[in-house]
Amino acid sequence: MKTYDITTQQHISDHIQVAGDIDIVYNIRAGAQLDLQQITTTKENAKENAKDSTKINITYNLEQGATLNVNTLDIDNKLLHRTQTFNLIGTGASANATGLYITADGEKSTNNIKMNHLNPNCTSSQTYKGLVGGVSEFLGHIFIEKDAQHTQALQQNHNILLNPSARVISNPWLEIYADDVKCNHGATVGKNDPDAIYYLRQRGIPELDAKKLMLEAFIDECVMNHPSKDELLELISAKLKTL
Amino acid sequence: MLKINNLHARVEEKEILKGINLTVNAGEVHAIMGPNGSGKSTLSSVLAGNEKFIVTEGSVEFEGQNLLEQSIEKRAAMGLFLGFQYPVEIPGVSMANFLRMAVNSQRKTQGLEPIKAGEFLKMMREKAEIVELGDKLMGRAVNEGFSGGEKKRNEIFQMAMLQPKLAVLDETDSGLDVDALRIVATGVQKLRRPDNATIVITHYQRLLDYIIPDFVHVLYDGKIIHSGTKELALEIEEKGYDWIINK
Numbered sequence: 001m002k003t004y005d006i007t008t009q010q011h012i013s014d015h016i017q018v019a020g021d022i023d024i025v026y027n028i029r030a031g032a033q034l035d036l037q038q039i040t041t042t043k044e045n046a047k048e049n050a051k052d053s054t055k056i057n058i059t060y061n062l063e064q065g066a067t068l069n070v071n072t073l074d075i076d077n078k079l080l081h082r083t084q085t086f087n088l089i090g091t092g093a094s095a096n097a098t099g100l101y102i103t104a105d106g107e108k109s110t111n112n113i114k115m116n117h118l119n120p121n122c123t124s125s126q127t128y129k130g131l132v133g134g135v136s137e138f139l140g141h142i143f144i145e146k147d148a149q150h151t152q153a154l155q156q157n158h159n160i161l162l163n164p165s166a167r168v169i170s171n172p173w174l175e176i177y178a179d180d181v182k183c184n185h186g187a188t189v190g191k192n193d194p195d196a197i198y199y200l201r202q203r204g205i206p207e208l209d210a211k212k213l214m215l216e217a218f219i220d221e222c223v224m225n226h227p228s229k230d231e232l233l234e235l236i237s238a239k240l241k242t243l
Numbered sequence: 244m245l246k247i248n249n250l251h252a253r254v255e256e257k258e259i260l261k262g263i264n265l266t267v268n269a270g271e272v273h274a275i276m277g278p279n280g281s282g283k284s285t286l287s288s289v290l291a292g293n294e295k296f297i298v299t300e301g302s303v304e305f306e307g308q309n310l311l312e313q314s315i316e317k318r319a320a321m322g323l324f325l326g327f328q329y330p331v332e333i334p335g336v337s338m339a340n341f342l343r344m345a346v347n348s349q350r351k352t353q354g355l356e357p358i359k360a361g362e363f364l365k366m367m368r369e370k371a372e373i374v375e376l377g378d379k380l381m382g383r384a385v386n387e388g389f390s391g392g393e394k395k396r397n398e399i400f401q402m403a404m405l406q407p408k409l410a411v412l413d414e415t416d417s418g419l420d421v422d423a424l425r426i427v428a429t430g431v432q433k434l435r436r437p438d439n440a441t442i443v444i445t446h447y448q449r450l451l452d453y454i455i456p457d458f459v460h461v462l463y464d465g466k467i468i469h470s471g472t473k474e475l476a477l478e479i480e481e482k483g484y485d486w487i488i489n490k
């Protein structure tokens with residue numbers, strides 16, 4: 001397990017080539033800020049050997065007034081089980097989590113979110129999107145402690161199915177013990193809008209380009225602020241070709 | 244330019260077009276009128292290649308080619324444009340990006356280089372003026388949150404950008420107030436050229452005050468049951484369709 005102490009404002013942008021389980025703790029001290037961007041892909045040979053899920057566990061401990069912006073992009077993996085635990089320990093802490101997962105037929109991804117509001121005046125948001133050709137699971141737990149008044153917690157999970165055998169499991173779980181909270185969540189599972197594809201094609205855009213354009217529009221909010229956006233779009237584009 | 248011969252089409256198990264015959268030459272404007280549910284939108288969908296509709300009989304020739312064999316995007320690149328009765332909202336896809344892709348895809352099919360960025364922007368600005376669409380809509384997602392009138396003007400703007408040989412405008416005048424109608428209609432009028440043609444599908448004679456048709460056809464129950472010149476539209480305005488249907 002690796003532990004990092006964040007005491008100022010820090011920006012970490014990683015591309016992890018997954019080879020085995022990963023365990024990381026980030027302690028974000030009072031008033032500090034962490035902006036974390038993490039792309040995960042699995043090497044082809046590691047994919048072939050994958051029998052059990054590779055586990056990525058990340059815990060974030062946010063002290064008073066700490067800020068976290070995290071963006072995870074699970075693009076090309078065989079069996080990936082990602083758990084992120086957010087402990088909003090200090091008052092006024094703020095966690096903003098976004099993520100994208102893409103699975104092809106025969107692949108599975110899990111995103112397990114535990115958002116723990118332990119003290120008053122904290123805010124959290126989760127926006128997770130999936131392009132799903134295999135199996136994808138989103139488990140979003142929001143826990144709000146009795147004392148954690150004036151909490152704001154939002155959760156959105158949206159998925160597009162890429163083929164008839166694709167499967168999405170979207171499980172929001174709200175566990176709220178405080179009474180003065182603002183909480184909302186939404187989940188959708190759909191397909192690329194056929195009327196939009198028809199409209200684009202009628203203007204001369206070939207079918208495959210039209211579909212790709214729609215998928216890029218769907219994931220745009222997960223990738224638009226990424227520091228290595230071009231590299232990222234190339235990875236995604238390569239993956240989409242295999243779907 | 245367009246030759247429709249004995250065209251039959253169905254959706255699901257229901258036959259909707261029951262033998263349409265229509266010839267459109269370059270330079271002409273044809274108006275198609277008819278009560279709701281007659282098959283006007285179905286005809287435009289079949290021409291555009293909408294896969295919900297199955298052609299069961301007949302043929303369509305466009306620019307000397309068998310139109311029905313071509314993909315939707317190929318038909319567009321051949322110069323066929325459909326102004327949608329209900330334009331589709333496409334969240335996340337900007338107008339500028341959409342139009343650049345559309346213009347360049349069509350150019351590619353026609354064997355042309357992609358348009359230069361500066362030239363494209365200039366063209367967008369010029370064409371938007373034709374339908375009095377402001378710059379601010381260009382930064383927005385395609386049709387998303389556009390008012391009814393803006394959506395219809397946006398259809399004509401796209402037509403101006405793509406410069407089709409044949410435009411089929413499906414009730415582009417419906418739901419417009421007088422000003423919007425004037426803007427849309429004069430826009431279409433400005434785009435008329437001796438080498439292109441237009442089919443306007445409409446309920447109202449008022450559009451035809453601006454876009455003077457060479458021919459007016461009445462479509463009823465999947466067939467063209469009557470054709471005439473622009474005076475026919477006035478007569479329909481006055482007397483309705485019953486006198487034609489009952490003939």
Ligand SMILES: Nc1ncnc2c1ncn2[C@@H]1O[C@H](COP(=O)(O)OP(=O)(O)O)[C@@H](O)[C@H]1O
Binds near residue numbers: 255282
């Ligand atoms: N997608 C569809 N599924 C089933 N019926 C349809 C569909 N589209 C059109 N129809 C039917 O076809 C007939 C003609 O419709 P349409 O072409 O929209 O008429 P118009 O445009 O002249 O009002 C109507 O009876 C309509 O209900």
Ligand SMILES: [Mg+2]
Binds near residue numbers: 283284285
């Ligand atoms: Mg109609």
